Each structure stands twice: as structure tokens, then as C-alpha cells.
Amino acid sequence: MNDEQNVSRRDLLRGGGMAAALSLTLPPSVARAMLAAQDPKAAAEEAAKAARNATPVRLAWIGSGVQGQNDMKQLVKLPGVEIVAIADIYEPHIEAARKIAGPNCEVFRDYRKLLERKDIQAVGIATPLYLHAPIAIDAMNARKAVYCEKMMAYTVDQAKDMVRTAERTGALLQVGHQRRYSPDYHHALDLVKKGYFGELTHVRAQWNRNGSWRRAVPGNDPKLERLLNWRLYRSYSRGLMAELGSHQIDVTNWFTGLHPTAVVGIGGIDHYKDGREVFDNVQVVFEYPGGLKLCYQSIQTNAYDDFSEQFMGTKGTLIVSEASGRSMMFRESSAEDFEFAKFSQNKQKVGRRTGILLDAGATTRQDKRERTAGTALANSGVSKNNWALALEDWVDCVRTGRKPFCDGRIGLADTVCVIAANEAMERGSRVRLTDEMFKV
Amino acid sequence: MGTEFEVLLVGPDRGFLEDAAAQVLEEPVRLEEQLSHYRPDSDISDLNLRAPHESVRLEPLLYDLLTRAMRLAAASEGAFDPACGALIRCWGFFRGRGRLPEADAVREALLHTGCGLLTLDPVHRSVRFGREGVQVHLGAVGKGYALDCMADQLRALGVQSALLHGGTSSVYALGGPADGESWEVGLCHPDDRERRLGVVQLRDRALSTSGDYEQFFEVEGRRYSHILDPRTGYPAGGVRSATVVAASAADTDALSTAAFVLGVEGTRRLHTRAPGFAAVLIPEAPGGGCDIAVRIGDIALELG
Numbered sequence: 001m002n003d004e005q006n007v008s009r010r011d012l013l014r015g016g017g018m019a020a021a022l023s024l025t026l027p028p029s030v031a032r033a034m035l036a037a038q039d040p041k042a043a044a045e046e047a048a049k050a051a052r053n054a055t056p057v058r059l060a061w062i063g064s065g066v067q068g069q070n071d072m073k074q075l076v077k078l079p080g081v082e083i084v085a086i087a088d089i090y091e092p093h094i095e096a097a098r099k100i101a102g103p104n105c106e107v108f109r110d111y112r113k114l115l116e117r118k119d120i121q122a123v124g125i126a127t128p129l130y131l132h133a134p135i136a137i138d139a140m141n142a143r144k145a146v147y148c149e150k151m152m153a154y155t156v157d158q159a160k161d162m163v164r165t166a167e168r169t170g171a172l173l174q175v176g177h178q179r180r181y182s183p184d185y186h187h188a189l190d191l192v193k194k195g196y197f198g199e200l201t202h203v204r205a206q207w208n209r210n211g212s213w214r215r216a217v218p219g220n221d222p223k224l225e226r227l228l229n230w231r232l233y234r235s236y237s238r239g240l241m242a243e244l245g246s247h248q249i250d251v252t253n254w255f256t257g258l259h260p261t262a263v264v265g266i267g268g269i270d271h272y273k274d275g276r277e278v279f280d281n282v283q284v285v286f287e288y289p290g291g292l293k294l295c296y297q298s299i300q301t302n303a304y305d306d307f308s309e310q311f312m313g314t315k316g317t318l319i320v321s322e323a324s325g326r327s328m329m330f331r332e333s334s335a336e337d338f339e340f341a342k343f344s345q346n347k348q349k350v351g352r353r354t355g356i357l358l359d360a361g362a363t364t365r366q367d368k369r370e371r372t373a374g375t376a377l378a379n380s381g382v383s384k385n386n387w388a389l390a391l392e393d394w395v396d397c398v399r400t401g402r403k404p405f406c407d408g409r410i411g412l413a414d415t416v417c418v419i420a421a422n423e424a425m426e427r428g429s430r431v432r433l434t435d436e437m438f439k440v
Numbered sequence: 441m442g443t444e445f446e447v448l449l450v451g452p453d454r455g456f457l458e459d460a461a462a463q464v465l466e467e468p469v470r471l472e473e474q475l476s477h478y479r480p481d482s483d484i485s486d487l488n489l490r491a492p493h494e495s496v497r498l499e500p501l502l503y504d505l506l507t508r509a510m511r512l513a514a515a516s517e518g519a520f521d522p523a524c525g526a527l528i529r530c531w532g533f534f535r536g537r538g539r540l541p542e543a544d545a546v547r548e549a550l551l552h553t554g555c556g557l558l559t560l561d562p563v564h565r566s567v568r569f570g571r572e573g574v575q576v577h578l579g580a581v582g583k584g585y586a587l588d589c590m591a592d593q594l595r596a597l598g599v600q601s602a603l604l605h606g607g608t609s610s611v612y613a614l615g616g617p618a619d620g621e622s623w624e625v626g627l628c629h630p631d632d633r634e635r636r637l638g639v640v641q642l643r644d645r646a647l648s649t650s651g652d653y654e655q656f657f658e659v660e661g662r663r664y665s666h667i668l669d670p671r672t673g674y675p676a677g678g679v680r681s682a683t684v685v686a687a688s689a690a691d692t693d694a695l696s697t698a699a700f701v702l703g704v705e706g707t708r709r710l711h712t713r714a715p716g717f718a719a720v721l722i723p724e725a726p727g728g729g730c731d732i733a734v735r736i737g738d739i740a741l742e743l744g
């Protein structure tokens with residue numbers, strides 16, 4: 001047990017810890033949210049102070065489809081933030097986005113015109129994948145801070161270009177792997193680092209759904225097919241590995257502090273033969289240094305397992321998921337009970353086994369052997385979703401010039417893994433991932 | 441919302457309709473992430489956690505939904521109230537089946553109930569609570585709001601005929617069915633859900649029903665409905681079911697709750713103030729059971 005870590009976490013969460021947070025592993029937005037869950041009053045005082053002093057931030061958003069709208073909904077909750085412009089080429093999405101950004105927001109059909117507006121400090125990008133890099137690079141060259149949705153880029157070379165451009169221009173670049181801003185994931189990683197699960201040897205992750213993944217096209221208009229269903233076509237998309245797998249590969253890279261050295265896999269277009277060009281089911285195995293394996297699956301014909309990442313260690317199992325209340329830990333029968341005992345209040349039966357429900361709000365308290373808040377708090381957990389926290393932290397970076405936690409190098413490593421996995425499935429052979437590939 | 445949503449779409453292209461159905465069924469899931477009282481990280485939970493201590497900025501669509509709920513609260517003289525979480529919690533309806541609270545606890549909860557305790561700032565779209573313990577609970581409009589959003593999406597996709605419902609208590613009829621002018625929606629009898637009380641014709645209209653048979657608990661033979669009167673702090677009585685028809689399902693969802701709480705006379709008053717709806721109420725007969733249905737406003741209802 002690492003006491004130093006405990007002390008710093010306590011300092012962090014009990015008043016006066018905000019400055020300390022910067023030097024720690026928690027993004028400040030996450031630290032603040034965890035404080036608010038434990039002591040809403042103290043957090044509110046800090047928040048009110050911050051809101052009074054909040055310098056205005058003028059943002060723009062490029063690509064205002066489903067995720068762009070979700071991201072904007074998080075941003076408009078923040079004090080001082082104004083979305084002054086959006087760029088998109090599809091009217092219904094523009095209309096929906098204007099309801100979120102407000103009537104004063106200027107609409108562009110050509111994002112390059114938007115970038116000419118000097119007053120815009122930062123832009124978010126949630127276009128189809130193939131446009132991420134060209135837009136992000138133009139934006140950074142126009143000296144805008146960038147939030148680029150995942151997956152970072154369509155090719156590895158593009159991702160490297162993005163990193164280089166960020167470093168050359170000094171523009172901030174954050175990539176939209178919002179789990180990196182999840183209090184639950186940070187809490188889980190803390191437990192991994194403390195050795196609760198022993199030596200991690202295997203990871204199993206999946207994102208399974210039951211459905212075609214096809215968006216309905218208004219009036220069945222063929223002209224709109226590729227604009228709305230870009231995910232299904234290879235010139236815009238990298239398929240399931242990029243759209244879903246990239247999140248979970250990133251979690252594995254993050255939790256292990258490693259990146260894979262090889263990958264094999266099998267995919268196919270076996271169930272939805274509707275003209276799509278990307279696999280409708282993928283299953284790959286990544287090999288990491290030291291023999292750790294990540295088995296990954298994403299299918300579209302059975303949703304039973306939905307989405308989670310399962311870390312398997314010699315002493316126990318950790319399941320983390322972005323789905324609320326699904327993160328659990330299990331002890332191996334051969335491991336001592338001691339480490340798990342202090343979480344006993346969160347015990348839950350899962351089939352024949354007893355698991356411990358992880359909740360950054362509640363288990364952090366128990367981790368420190370303190371009384372739980374009981375029923376006094378409506379919810380023991382943190383009250384902000386991961387996208388909200390990721391974007392709040394990005395706005396913090398824009399204000400302060402601090403470097404983002406989830407930066408271009410993280411996005412690049414993830415892109416390398418996804419592209420290699422697709423290649424392994426397409427070629428039907430083992431693909432090696434060399435150190436060179438991850439270097440800029 | 442913990443509610444099952446279903447959609448029935450009519451049109452010539454089955455594949456297109458399947459994609460459209462899957463797509464609109466994502467809407468309640470997305471809204472649940474924003475409106476849920478169970479998820480700690482929903483916007484509503486965030487509001488409830490922070491608003492006693494600071495002004496909390498809301499996303500504009502949520503701000504609009506809350507202000508709309510507050511207007512309905514005002515029109516219904518508080519019979520429907522979105523700031524009723526403290527009361528719901530006090531009666532144990534938040535996570536459980538309910539319990540009879542002490543009178544003191546009800547009085548205490550009432551001190552933390554009511555839109556009057558919310559201060560809104562339309563410029564920043566922010567909300568602040570007048571005291572700790574106030575809880576916004578959009579349970580009585582959320583389901584209907586989801587149906588409205590789904591219907592809008594279906595229209596935008598070019599779907600012209602659809603029937604959608606959330607937990608069977610709120611329905612939206614888009615256009616009419618393939619073989620008729622309007623959709624026919626059956627109302628169930630409060631004493632026997634298998635029995636049909638009547639049929640309502642709906643076209644581009646929403647319908648919601650609040651009934652004492654839906655969720656309730658019993659103590660010593662007495663039945664306590666889950667529908668609370670935010671003005672008294674106790675479960676509403678006197679009405680077995682209240683059904684409301686209007687253009688928007690968010691409105692019918694809230695107004696059916698209001699009508700159930702207000703009873704026949706109160707609902708008539710509400711109708712003169714806000715005539716954009718029609719209703720049918722089944723009052724409780726003096727010795728229990730169901731009295732004769734009372735219509736308010738112009739409702740296409742056929743009894744029997």
C-alpha cells in the first residue's frame with residue numbers, strides 16, 4: 001500500500017488541494033468533480049469563485065452531428081464559454097446545433113472561413129474520421145486550440161502530422177478519449193497501481209451491439225447515404241475498431257503504461273450485406289511486452305455483453321465500463337481477503353460470485369477507511385459525465401495554456417493500434433508494431 | 441426513466457423503417473443520461489447536487505424543458521410540480537415501492553418542495569435553489585418529452601405514420617395508420633386492466649394516463665398511490681384515472697398528473713386557464729370503485 005498516494009489523494013480532496021492537483025495524475029476537472037461529490041458546499045465556493053473570475057472563452061465547433069451536439073451540450077454548461085460559430089454541411093444538423101449554441105452563433109458551410117475569424121480561440125472537431133486531420137492541422141496553423149474527437153486520424157501519418165503541428169505551433173491539442181477524464185477509471189487505475197489485482201496478464205474487452213449501425217437516411221435519398229452513413233465506407237472510416245475499439249485499446253494502453261508489439265485478428269462482413277465496406281464483426285488479439293494479451297471483440301448481432309474492459313490479474317479481476325454502475329472488482333480465491341475487505345459495503349452478488357461495485361465517489365471514501373456518507377447524499381458518485389469533464393478540462397487548458405492530459409501522442413498510439421488491427425484482419429496475418437511506428 | 445419505449449412505424453420500405461426505429465430508440469437512452477435521477481452523472485443529479493450552493497448553468501434544451509414544466513406547474517396551481525424530489529424521496533418512491541412517512545417528515549419535505557424555491561436566470565440559463573434539500577424531478581414530463589423528440593426525429597426522416605409509447609402510459613400518434621384516418625388507442629378500466637373502458641382517436645396527438653392502479657402501495661388495507669399532491673404532501677385521491685390528450689406528449693404527461701391530483705373541478709379550472717388540452721377523468725365512486733367518466737374539453741372518446 002502506497003501511503004504517499006493516499007496522502008496526496010486526501011490533500012487533493014480535502015480543500016486547498018486544487019493547486020496540488022496540477023502536479024498529480026488527476027486532471028483538475030476530475031479532481032474538482034470528486035471534491036464536489038464529497039463536499040458540495042466547499043466545491044461550490046471554489047466554483048463560484050472560478051465562475052466570477054472566468055475569462056470568456058470563444059469557441060467554435062466543426063461537425064455538428066450526433067457527437068458534435070453532445071460535446072456542445074457539455075460546453076454550454078460551463079461559465080464564460082460561448083460557442084460563437086459552427087461549421088457543417090448538413091442543414092438538419094446545423095439547425096439542431098443552433099438550438100444548443102444559441103441564435104448568435106454564426107454558421108459556416110466551409111470550415112476554412114470559420115478559421116479566419118480571429119476572435120475564435122479554440123475549435124472542436126467532430127466530423128467523419130477522414131476529415132479530422134486536415135481540419136485539425138488547418139486549425140492549429142490558424143493558432144486555434146483543438147479538441148479533436150477520437151479516433152484521432154484516418155492514417156498514422158496524419159496523426160503524426162497533427163502531433164508535429166501542435167508542437168511546432170504551440171497550439172493545444174486534446175483528443176476525445178473521454179475515459180481519460182473519468183473519475184471511475186482514475187479510481188480503478190489507482191487500485192491497479194496499488195496492486196489489488198496482482199500482476200495483470202490478460203485483458204478482455206468488447207463492445208457488442210445488436211443492430212445494423214446504419215443511420216436512416218431521410219426520404220431514403222441516395223445522395224445523403226455517404227454523408228450520413230460515412231462509418232460504413234472505407235474512404236471515410238476505419239470501421240468498428242476505430243469507432244468503438246479505439247476507446248478500449250486506449251484504456252488498455254493507459255492502464256498498462258504500454259503499447260502492443262503485435263496483433264492478429266479475424267473480421268468479416270457476414271451479417272449486414274448492405275453495400276457496406278467495413279467489417280460488421282471484428283475480433284483481434286494484441287500482444288503487449290511481457291506477454292500481456294488484449295482480446296478485443298466488437299459484434300453487431302448480440303448485445304448481451306455490451307461494453308466493458310476486463311483486466312485479469314493474478315489476485316483479482318477488474319471490470320471497468322463507462323456504463324454507470326457496471327464497474328466491479330472480484331477477488332481470486334487464492335488471494336488474501338484483506339485488501340478487498342475494506343470495500344465490503346459495496347458488495348454485490350453477480351451470478352455465483354460476490355463482486356465489489358466500484359464507484360469513485362463511494363469507494364474512494366472507503367479506501368481511506370472512512371465512514372460512508374450513507375443516504376445523506378443523493379448520489380455518492382461524481383455528478384458530471386466523462387465528456388463534460390474532458391471538455392471542461394480542455395477549456396481550462398485554453399484559459400491557462402496548460403497542456404491537455406489526453407494529448408496528440410496518446411491519440412497517435414491509439415491510431416497506430418487500430419490501423420494495425422485492421423491490417424491484420426485484412427491480410428489475415430500477424431502484424432508487428434514497431435517502436436518506430438509510435439515515434440513522431 | 442426506467443421505461444420501455446416501443447415504436448410502430450408504417451411505410452413501404454422495411455429496411456429503412458428498421459434503421460429509423462433503431463435510431464429514434466436511441467433518443468430516450470440519450471435523454472435518460474441527461475434526466476435520470478438514478479445516474480449520479482446526469483445533468484439533473486448534477487443540478488440537485490450543486491444548485492443549493494451555486495448557480496448551475498443548464499444546457500439550453502434542458503433549461504427550456506424545466507421552464508416549460510414550471511409554467512405547467514403555475515397553470516396547475518402546483519398540482520404538478522417539477523421541484524418535488526424531496527417529497528418523492530420522503531415517501532420512499534425514489535428507489536422503493538413506498539412507505540408511510542411520519543407527519544413531521546412530510547411537513548419537512550414540503551418545506552423543500554415547490555418551484556417557488558427555484559431562482560432562474562434566463563441570461564445565463566442557470567438555476568439556483570433557495571435551500572438545501574430541494575430536488576428537481578422531471579419524472580412526470582421526461583417520458584412525454586422523449587416521445588416528442590422521437591416524433592420530431594421521425595418526421596424529419598420522412599416517416600408519416602407511426603405510433604410510439606413510453607411504458608404504455610404515454611402515447612404519441614404520428615399521422616394515422618395505413619388503413620384509417622387516426623390511430624385508435626384503448627383506455628383500460630382502473631379496476632381491471634384487461635377491460636377496455638373506451639377508445640380514443642388520435643392523429644398527430646399525444647395521450648397520457650395517470651391512474652391509481654399503476655403504482656401504489658398498501659398499508660392496513662389502504663391504498664397509497666405514487667402520485668403525490670405537492671400542495672399537501674400526501675398521495676392524491678378522489679380520481680381513479682386521468683387521461684389527457686394534447687399536441688405534445690411532454691404536456692400530456694405533466695397534465696395527466698395534474699388532472700389526477702386536481703380532480704374534476706380543478707381540472708375544469710385548469711382547462712379554462714390553459715385550454716390546449718382535453719381530458720377524461722374517472723372519479724372514485726363514493727363507496728370505492730369507478731364513477732361515471734367525466735369529459736373536459738373536446739376529446740374524441742368513445743366509451744364502452
Ligand SMILES: NC(=O)c1ccc[n+]([C@@H]2O[C@H](COP(=O)([O-])OP(=O)(O)OC[C@H]3O[C@@H](n4cnc5c(N)ncnc54)[C@H](O)[C@@H]3O)[C@@H](O)[C@H]2O)c1
Nearest residue numbers: 063064065066067068087088089090093126127128149150
Ligand atoms: N467520444 C465519443 O464517445 C464519441 C462518440 C460518438 C462519436 N465520436 C466521434 O465523433 C465524430 C463524429 O461522429 P458522429 O456520430 O457525430 O457523426 P455524424 O455523422 O453524426 O456527424 C458528423 C458531422 O460532420 C459533418 N460534416 C461532414 N463533412 C463536413 C465538412 N466538410 N465540414 C463540416 N462538417 C462536415 C456532417 O454533416 C455531420 O453533421 C467521429 O469521429 C466519431 O468517432 C466520438
